Amino acid sequence: MPFHHDNFERLGDTFRLKIGINKSVVFSRDAGFLQYVLQKNQRNYTKSKIQTEDLAKYVGHGLLTAEGALWKQQRKLIQPAFHKKQLARLLDTMQQTIEAELQKIDTGHPFPIFPIYNDLAFQVVATSLFSGGVSNEQIKRLQHITEEAQQMLVRELRQPYLGWWFTLSGTLQKHLKQSQEARSILKQLVADRRERGTREDDLLDMLLDARYEDGNAMDDEQLIDEILILFVAGHETTSNALTFTTQLLARHTTYQQQIFEEVQRAEKETTSLFDFLKKVPLTTHVIEESLRLYPPAYFIDRVNIEADIYNGISIEKGTSLLFAVHEIHKSETYWESPLDFQPERFANKNYSDYASHYFPFGAGPRMCIGNNFAMYEMVLAVAALCKNFRIKENLKPIDINPLITLKPRNAILEFQKRI
DSSP states (O other): OHHHHHHHHHHOSEEEEEEETTEEEEEEOOHHHHHIIIIITGGGEEOOHIIIIIIHHHHOSSTTTOOHHHHHHHHHHHGGGGSHHHHGGGHHHHHHHHHHHHTTOOOSSEEEOHHHHHHHHHHHHHHHHHTTSSOHHHHHHHHHHHHHHHHHHHHHHHOGGGHHHHHHTSHHHHHHHHHHHHHHHHHHHHHHHHHHTOOOOSHHHHHHHOOOTTSOOOOHHHHHHHHHHHHHHHHHHHHHHHHHHHHHHHHSTHHHHHHHHHHHHHHHHOSOHHHHHHTOHHHHHHHHHHHHHSOSSOEEEEEESSOEEETTEEEOTTOEEEEEHHHHTTOTTTOSSTTSOOGGGGTTOOGGGTGGGOOBTBOGGGSOTTHHHHHHHHHHHHHHHHHHEEEOOOOSOOEEEESSSEEEEOOEEEEEEOO
16 A cells, blocks of 8 residues: 555556556546546446456355346345335344444453454344344354455465466365355255245345346345355455444544443433434444545456546556545545544535545445445444443554455454443
């Protein structure tokens, strides 16, 4: 990331970097350019092969990896399941899972928080999908396979020259076989639900209920693709964001007490979790500011289908474009005091006030379908954390590990139980 920042400072907000003979990448931190690609002329831009091929071989062709007509069909089919009113049905399960996982925090000594959030986020996805129909052993196995596949993908992307070795050594085949094992576990869970014939009103029921325009449901292979995508997209980015948020709260301790008091007031005013989410604006703004400073999806990639021109820049057909979201989120062009942690910047504003330069969940038709799910989960988690624990002040620099997503490194904090 410092390498990219230095290039932007030296070469400007949009520049072309050669990466081989007749190969180059256009890098940009121009928010208007990103908005043009994701919204205004989105039909001319597709995701790169990193997602549509490299990731897809592990998780199939669901919403995250699909393109064209398949993506459009699946988005239209699944969108209603992620409507706010539908998600409200999942909040009690989500809250119970969060509270159970947070009880695993050790107190009184420095403690690595990321593994707790990693388990929490995976458990929330699993219980939101399958309610009580999935065992801890199945969850652990699915989590292990999902994380192993992501680590393997990182190796493939960082060491493409070892592709022959990954194949000949059986390493690639091992991970592909594990992905098939994950699919078998999920197929069994779906079969068990159908056999029981009971309704849980969870995400699985919503996906099973979904119908195309011709009245047909998803076939089982497509259903498993979508479930795998929910596991991949729904747990790592959330665990990253929660870890960064907790580290920021350790550096800015006054917000812990303010969130604690806000939660106390909200719990006195309502017993509805859906209403509770509306009554904790500071908690929400703390997370929004954390996502600004440390966006899990810190780069957004696209490839143009046909030649294009933006603001005088010629973009040849098939150009790889990488948009540095983390640079846009920390740019003085778009934000006042961009390097400072100021959750209040989101207070008394509508989303339209900053939507043109704030992209934690992307933008346009391909904006993350699970953005509300993720925000509900994170707000409930941070609220429960500050209600039950104090985070000891820690002013050390926040260490990052920029892989496929922006991950935290060495997030070791000390917690005290609130009495």
